[in-house]
Amino acid sequence: MNFKDKSKEQKLAEIFSSNFCRGERHYVAIYLNALRKNDIETLNEWERFGISFHKILSNKRTFDRAILFGIHDLEFDDCGWLKCGKLFELRKIEFQTEKGGSRTNYIEIGHGNNGTWAYGINYSTGSAGGGYCCDIWSDLYYSEEEAIQAGLKELLRRHNEAKESMYKKDTCGNYKHEYSQKIVKLIEAKLNGSRQPVQLELF
Secondary structure (H helix, E strand, O other), X not given: OOHHHOOHHHHHHHHHOOOOOHHHHHHHHHHHHHHHHOOHHHHHHHHOOOOOXXXXXXXXXXXXXXXXXXXXXXXXXXXXOEOXXXXXXXXEEEEOOOOOOOOOEEEEEEEOOOXXXXXXXXXXXXXXXXXXXXXXXXXXXXXXXXXXXXXXXXXXXXXHHHHHHHOOOOOOOXXXXXHHHHHHHHHHHHHOOOOOOOEEEEO
16 A cells, blocks of 8 residues: 555554664654644655655655755656666766776766765775765765865875775785875875876766
């Protein structure tokens, strides 16, 4: 049964059978307050986001986050999830020390519809690394340059943290000092405005 067609008691039973993370609890409280007051306008606004409370909650949070980037699309995929999580004109600023190398260090930037920007990163210190994509859940910035600078600083911080935690301790190749320091120099050059060779890739 579609969540919006359930009785008040059934809706409450579905909600209270779930566990919510900290970021969701405020949203749950708003919906429960509307349900308690029989606030039809708010209930209708929320219940258009899915056929279960889990999807309603996730899609409503996604939609509200997308609005910060000027994205107001209300389009769902075949499984009922909102499709507005991507930013526009994603591009990479990539740092490489060898042609065709398998290790990747880059920042990815993109923008919304209202002059907002965000970044994601990918970093490798040898056999270890990590990162995350650039989308509406990334930190929000109000200029391209601000997003680039923030991304470069985080990429640099990741390498410095790896050096502090693994240098002379790692025995598995997770931290390769010579390689990581070459990447650090390229990042620092970019931060300082130097014209060191840096590959720019446009999707």
